[in-house]
Amino acid sequence: MSAANDAAPVIEVITSAREMRAWSRAARARGLRVGFVPTMGALHDGHLSLVRAARARSDVVVVSIYVNETQFAPGEDFDKYPRGVEADVAKLQAVGGVDVAYAPRAMYVDPEKEAPHETFVTVENVSKGLCSLSRPHFFRGVATVVTKLFNVVEPDVAAFGKKDYQQWRVIQRMVRDLDFDIDVVGGEIVRESDGLAMSSRNALLTPENRAKAPAIRACMSRAAEDARSRRMDASEIVRVVTEGISNATGVVDYVKVMHPETLVEYEGVVESDCVVAIAAKFGEVRLLDNIEISINP
């Protein structure tokens, strides 16, 4: 985390949707553009770079902190997911640039008290494959909670990290298809000094696996360098990356070479720009990473 910022105005913590919406509407009535960074907390420098991206395009910034139950299946790491709203707000306060932390206690009606939530948002094709293969519920949960957050915060611009590449493309498609008047910005991946992409889940790695996990970035960069310098088959890129991760004892969930927007998988020689997307487990922890590759025709 960057140095403290004593001059920054005190962040307002809002927990109710009604108050959050009123705050945003008042800001917009004053002619201010509202920037938004949705998060599940456990904030790191990757989130802070999204705050900067949102801030650069708006006048006030809202960061939401909510661990969204609908994007976890039973048995996944929902209970273990790191939590701590106070510490997160303190981090945001220290770096500055954030006006409101929106930290709802619940985002779905309590089925014990009322009829259960039964409306979900599905982005049909961009959600398919990749993370959906092992987490089929995931993008429905993400698209639904992001829609709910957009309806409460009513932002002009929202920033999502490109580490979660498929999620970023799913949200872009949803915003276009459902006519949200929101600019969706993709923030570049922020890395630790050894190349590991920053993620809230890195905190769950054992020290041994933390030491091995940077292999993802190393073999991905090697493959990208090769693909830029010579004609390479998609399957060869997949093989180089898969071997690199396996040699570091990671268990590959997927390595795919795809069109950067449609996420349609390439076959044969890669002749135009692509993204190589990776999910791999080190111990119990599933990590995502990717690299965009410009191919000279």
Ligand code: PAF
């Ligand atoms: O990327 C995340 O942290 C989450 O998927 C998001 C976008 C905040 C939705 O819960």
